[in-house]
Amino acid sequence: MPQTCHVALIGQKFMGRAHSNAWAQVGHFFDLPLLPERSLICARDAAELRDFAARWGWQRTTTDWREVAADDTIDLVDIGTPNDMHREQAVAMLEAGKHVACEKPLAGTLDDARVMAQAAKRSKRSKTFVWFNYRRCPALALAHRLVQQGKLGTIYHVRATYLQSWGGPNVPLIWRFQRKVAGSGAHGDLNAHIVDLARFLTGDEIVEVHGAVARTFIRERALPGGGGGGKIAGQKAGVRKGKSDVDDAVLFLASFRGGAVASFEATRVAAGHQNRNTIELNGSQGSLRFDFEDMNVLHYHEGFDTSATSGWTRIMCTAAEHHPYAANWWPDAHVLGYEHGFINMAADVLRVLGGKRPEVPLPDFADAYETQRVLEAALLAAKERRAVKLSEVK
Amino acid sequence: MPQTCHVALIGQKFMGRAHSNAWAQVGHFFDLPLLPERSLICARDAAELRDFAARWGWQRTTTDWREVAADDTIDLVDIGTPNDMHREQAVAMLEAGKHVACEKPLAGTLDDARVMAQAAKRSKRSKTFVWFNYRRCPALALAHRLVQQGKLGTIYHVRATYLQSWGGPNVPLIWRFQRKVAGSGAHGDLNAHIVDLARFLTGDEIVEVHGAVARTFIRERALPGGGGGGKIAGQKAGVRKGKSDVDDAVLFLASFRGGAVASFEATRVAAGHQNRNTIELNGSQGSLRFDFEDMNVLHYHEGFDTSATSGWTRIMCTAAEHHPYAANWWPDAHVLGYEHGFINMAADVLRVLGGKRPEVPLPDFADAYETQRVLEAALLAAKERRAVKLSEVK
């Protein structure tokens, strides 16, 4: 008989929804040592919160996150708030002895991330997790496993992009384009994912950033709401504009300790790409390639030298007997979607809390702090127009 | 405030799981006039049933499906049993005044299907639905809409395949390979889907089958359990075999009333294809193409004559503002999977029961009976080695 894990969730926006779904679904598909109970949900807007809790089956609600820390019945706190809230909330929960699963990136600043990693280290009882959900796409979990088995040999190249296009020139100046609110643009949001994946897949650490560029292509955007109240009639350009001061794109080059060179690119203005999270590894024994827009598939090139029938193999990662997580879902090629990465992660979190092993490694705060250092090194390289050793960033 | 629809489900295997998930998830993502309550689940194995009900949140259980018919609190009966059970159960539920959602194909035989369609017609109060889930893949719902808008002009070609490979030569003689248990092989299981899709997308009816072939490639299979009881120890070929008497593949050619010619192929022995449900339409104004193994995508060729930039456009059917069902799910290219077709269908069933319109047309028993007539005509054509008019099959 599985025991119960009492979960509290903070946040009810996009991630609140993705996490609620994960906790609701995980017990339907996995046999686990612990089963989650959606005990408590916390968010600021009381009216919205009531509807949200009803829809998703959360038993209780609160608008004060400190009540979550104070609630002795809660085992695991799931933090799905904006980045600038992570530090205060996570540290409080750790000090209250709770396990914490925090949205990525770990924090809005490297300082916050360091404090969180230190708090996690101090806490003997608590386990920490960071929602780098893509690790648990079956195709990427398989990729991790193949690299661990030595199928790629020595890694030479890592090539990762996260291309989106929601930030085009016609999008108004919402909060995401204001540094004081959002912290950063594409870098913290998207490069965080692909740096985590590169580290997860290679099992190696970045030691140097060779160069970087951050760019704001669209420096002025229409003010939301249209404005224009005080405009002179007949003026063609009757839209008031404001300045965007976050990056639309950040690119950087890096090296891993083991010698691999890597390129990373995150952008919100790549027309035609919506959620193009891609990563490729080339090694002395073969190559692997993934594109989230075809997420059930992993491309694998076995061997370096070729035979008459070698080439890129398109692996549909849905076979119960062969592929990570697949046995918990549907028959072959009855494909999975975005949300399944979160559900698979919820399963692994509950396995770990129940004393079992996860399907593939879970990132904790210490691990996510390493990703944050890489992001910081890239920003420094862009700002100072020079290469930066990771040892400079602590 | 939405009202409640009390659902009873019969069946707890693959489809029982897919349907349970649909009823559990639909309220999380859709705003509906009716919300489903998982009231009663029925299956033969009481022990399994208890676990299944607990896992999926069904409130009550029974091992006797007649109790479902007798239960006045049930509004909608969802039938997920083998094909040879559909007729008796569906007719009983209709006579008890319940709405019925039945798994596809409508029945194991044309006679059964006719009786069911007639029962549905007689019942004034009840609505009927058939779980042709693929209609509600967003990409196929979009395809339907584009054809309805006249974007393809006159349809010339329909080209549909459903290729699987689970029935290879190493699979033992399970019940699915025995006609007396399974009824048929790939034909009823897979051609049913693509005939339904062809009718759904074109909005047209098949009037003739020009020719057909049914083939059992693997006529002998190892008996399950290994047999070999009476075998001499150490003998290498110690496997006893039995006869498979269902089709491994059925192909046929047909014409639609509007003049289009169509090819259909279903197989369980196409190595490398796992759930390759594909359909393509070519018309006088353009073409459409779909492949379930990349289910979030619809390929569209606009126009017949070309310009410098014309070609096949790969549409990622996940845009909230543009694509069917997309607004209920995740942001652009945060892709959906197999199970979402069922959830989208559950939403449309509840909309219809609540007096609203479905996103795209739902098949009822009368509609599914037309699909069954086409399948029957193909079998007749294969058997008699001749073309068959649909008017011959009633």
Add this chain to the structure above:
Amino acid sequence: MPQTCHVALIGQKFMGRAHSNAWAQVGHFFDLPLLPERSLICARDAAELRDFAARWGWQRTTTDWREVAADDTIDLVDIGTPNDMHREQAVAMLEAGKHVACEKPLAGTLDDARVMAQAAKRSKRSKTFVWFNYRRCPALALAHRLVQQGKLGTIYHVRATYLQSWGGPNVPLIWRFQRKVAGSGAHGDLNAHIVDLARFLTGDEIVEVHGAVARTFIRERALPGGGGGGKIAGQKAGVRKGKSDVDDAVLFLASFRGGAVASFEATRVAAGHQNRNTIELNGSQGSLRFDFEDMNVLHYHEGFDTSATSGWTRIMCTAAEHHPYAANWWPDAHVLGYEHGFINMAADVLRVLGGKRPEVPLPDFADAYETQRVLEAALLAAKERRAVKLSEVK
């Protein structure tokens, strides 16, 4: 030192150009026992012929094909004329003791084809060849070789299409749409290729056509030149039209002696497809797939049952050490095009005439006659609305 093969070519249209290029290029890239000399070219239009001969380096010209037969210096006659000319010309050349390479299909009618095959059989000295150029795409030659090596096991399925779109509703009534001139439509032109490929790849013969449909979608087409002279002013439909009486598309189903079932489809009205010559084979040990629009690539699925890394492998068939013909061309993935199939075939013809073995089997008249019988059986099946055994067609 290679000897010389004196070639005469009849025809200077599309195929005249493709063949001239083959004879001009083959010596540049292949080391051969015989080198071709472009000795004599024959066509009806003397003015065009002069320019064509100058451009392509043909040494002499004639407008009378009987002069070709009478010319004792000619070793090989290459026939690139319309189908209804093949019989008379080929028989005359064979009787004159020349080798003959004839464009496909072998003839416009089965009777003609039979006479040609018989003439070839009677001729002891002459070798015959038919320009089924696609056999010599490296990817298809590789496919042939893999099947011969038993890599696919028993073949279950052959799935072939040849989809084009040049015959759309806006194309006027050119001679290709008139039966008395063209003989047939898509069937003789396109199905000829894919039936040849299916026989070449499987190494097996078709024994039955299960059903067929031939369709003329666009029955009326504008008369070329626009006409409209005699029309009443103000009439909207001011374009004079005429009847098209050839097929726009022919589909049929067939079985091979070895048990494989096959589908064939040829069409000129599939919007978005320009030269979509595709073929797929599924066997008990694996599958192969080819699409001419990506002609340097062969897709291969090794094995029937799968492992963690199995899937479709995309083979770039350009490796000198591994792939047919590749060593004669450019480095890896410095890809080939349409014309290279003809050049590769010219090389194999010259090898055979010089006493060497071709890279893969060349079709002769006897072989092409078998393809023609299959096409005839399909027409009979379409006309009589029934299955047809190949033994009925001789």
Add this chain to the structure above:
Amino acid sequence: MPQTCHVALIGQKFMGRAHSNAWAQVGHFFDLPLLPERSLICARDAAELRDFAARWGWQRTTTDWREVAADDTIDLVDIGTPNDMHREQAVAMLEAGKHVACEKPLAGTLDDARVMAQAAKRSKRSKTFVWFNYRRCPALALAHRLVQQGKLGTIYHVRATYLQSWGGPNVPLIWRFQRKVAGSGAHGDLNAHIVDLARFLTGDEIVEVHGAVARTFIRERALPGGGGGGKIAGQKAGVRKGKSDVDDAVLFLASFRGGAVASFEATRVAAGHQNRNTIELNGSQGSLRFDFEDMNVLHYHEGFDTSATSGWTRIMCTAAEHHPYAANWWPDAHVLGYEHGFINMAADVLRVLGGKRPEVPLPDFADAYETQRVLEAALLAAKERRAVKLSEVK
């Protein structure tokens, strides 16, 4: 009547063959103001040269390139020698008043390139050309045209890779891995192409390199010939090794004057990629994408904001009425290969020499010198671990 252009070619290796083919083929397919005569070929190995000249129809041969300069009958000298020969030969030919078509990269060093560009500028009568052949793939010529027409709006991103895998760990220490012979590794060979393409497609110039990394992954390679002479029989590690001192890969980030950010990557050790020359542009009005391994295709995303049917369109760039160069070749989707880029370039060179316009711009020495400056800036950035302004490199 077209006049004659007397061509002399220096070099008979890979490029000698590709260029000979271009001069042999161009007159077959293009109507030109000048027709090339293969007058003179020059190479060092007299025996090989004789065979090569015979095979390719070169009228005369010489082993002394200075004789080419001295030959008054020669109009155009085509230089296909190693990079370190370009300067001396090109300058001599220009001073002799000849037109020069030189293989890329322009030279082995920036100094050489500058001298060549200056010599070209001084020469009033001579025209210069550099064989950046990929510009004349129809798909890339179309891309250029679409950008020129403003279809992409402001360019935000350029993303270019040239991935090969012939330089794997099992390749011995041939001259290409020795700096004193080869000059550089992947950088000069492959990055030269994609920097040229990026400049050609955008019509813009790079102003800064933000960072770069050059890497030699395989530092020791077996000596060619196997060595091992003095080895003790039976020793397992009996292979003598030497040092490779050229780059296996170079990556860099850059910005264009117009604001676009760009990434470039060239490598010889990307398992599974053979000639993966890819480039993508994302702009404010749409995107374009090309991959040489599917060279007949251009992918185009029209518009930034999307409609129900927008997506990436796969354009088969073979339509006579729409696409550059297509009218000179075969019908739609009768695809072209690698060598056609050279033939198309030969046509444009002859057009320009005959006073006509090329289909798309041809690079001359001044243009190629700009590409060389970018490559130099990248090397400097890698060496000094800092950003480099192009104004620093002259």
